[in-house]
Amino acid sequence: MTSSMTRPLPSLAQYSGRDPNEPLAGPAESRYLGGMPRLLPPGPGPAGLRAHLARFGAPPLDWAGRGLVAELQAAGLTGRGGAAFPTYRKLAAVAGHRRPAVVIGNGAEGEPASSKDKTLLWAAPQLVLDGLQLAAAAIGSGTAGLYVHRDQRLHQWLAASIAERAAAGLDLVPVELIAAPARFLAGEESALASRAAGGPALPRFKPPRASERGVADRPTLVQNVETLAQLALIARYGAAWFRSAGTTDEPGSMLATLHQADGQMLVVETELGTPIRDLLRLPAPAVLVGGYHGAWIPGGLAERLPLTNAALRPLGAAVGAGVLAALPADRCGLAETARVVRYLALESAGQCGPCFNGLPRIAGALAELASPWPRPEIITDVRRWCGLVEGRGACRHPDGTVRLVRSALEVFASELDQHILGRCAASSSRPFLPLPPDLALDEADWR
């Protein structure tokens, strides 16, 4: 990490309201600092095809089939959907099959606290679509899809963007727009594969992974839309350029969704390795890193840490999909965690017993821990139940939820003691972390 941190960051997109599904009218403000932003358009308003081509030129599709995988390996690009899996390995795995492959851009941002994929799709759809075409060319795929949460305005904008490219004759492969249901797990890889084939967006057991048998049993490359946009830049400017931002082990830039303690929500593009204190206005009692499958870290520690997996891993946290939230000083971290875990429990697909039995039980116990005079033995119960659900699902939903719960018990340990005595330091019970409204669910909600 360089010490010449020129980055109090470009604020690229600013949300006025707290509705995470609301598309942006356009970036409110943007500044170039240290070669940033890379992905988001510099000017106000979303970039259309003409502005896109003027800034980046046409994607080098004829080259992609020969050199892209090696270039991605040299660049060290990892998946920006949260798992940080090396992108070149996914491409190589799918390209290694003889059967015809499918490539799908994953813009189903089920995480209520994250808005970076929606922002990117709104602001720079052409870069994502470039990435989709380049990935298809690299793995020799003739079928491409873009999987995005069902939102009329965003879908109209994307359909128009796809049509504009097709009319300009830019594309090798036609792109199908696929609607994702508004569920937390809809963007999970196997759920996506099922939905893209016309089924419900439900996770299934692995193996087989989507890269072996995904959509309609064909090898399927699923990449987060930001990963595709990064890929489209690496194809043009190369690995060395990509590595000129970020750290040696975690190179490049990333999009992050910031929740400031005053309620402001902001999507920014930042380098990996940026100090967290440059992104969030601190001090705060605690910082949520990596979203609702992420972890709380103490505010004092957050002030000293950079945004890298290497720095966060010892705390049981990870960069994930780039969600950072500073807990306001007047709120109770346990109450916030209890609300979020309740939501996560209700988002269980209801398929695996440990998940749909365990998470609601943990959520119920957290609700008690968030209220006055909880029974102290509940804490032991929650810890035990966390162990019983971990690693026991078709997907990582139980594991991610348990990570959040454990970090809350750790970071808010002194608050727990206060609650047991019937006291709480918080002066407001107003909800802070964004959650969608509570709705009764049925089977049709998975489609």
Place this chain on the structure above:
Amino acid sequence: MTAITQSTALWYASRATGVVSLLLLTLVVVLGIAVNRQGRLPGLPAFAVTGLHRSVSLLSVLFIAAHVATAVIDPYVSIRAAAVVIPFVSAYQPFWLGLGAVSLDLIAALILTSLARARMPRRAWRGIHWLAYAAWPVALIHSIGASPDLRSGGLRLLAIGCTLTVGGAGLWRLAQRAREMPRAERAAAVLAASEPPVRRPARPSFVPDREAR
């Protein structure tokens, strides 16, 4: 009453571990059925049944291993090591011991596939796990056939009890199948049962919510 001597110790050990194995396997089957039908056991969260099913399975493996090892080592009847896994090749009671070998093979397949479950296709694991419904009856018939003890007195009651327990659990499973909760409603149903009761005076919230409208 026969005294346990050095020459009969292994024989008794083999029979005792066999009886315990039968009891444990019965428990494993019942827990397995409970896991599958989202059953509840008093004082235990539903998802803990899975952990218990797994733990008791592994415990029963230890007893089955002791049962087989003592039977082979016991010099009173000669059982070849090969007869442990290859059915119907034993010189002593080829049919009844053959059934024991069959159930041992089935149980080995169940345990090994479950240990490798994360690395194999879910459908294959599930298909093999259905063999549990074959392994248990075969093990029971092996016990009754090979050991006259189970045909009279207290041990006969035990064998009948095991049969009725598994049979009852199987029937309960079939009955449950008819009224299964849709998966979209499952988590909400458990949550409704797990959330702390709202007893206003006993459990007030910390902050009278002035800010929220």
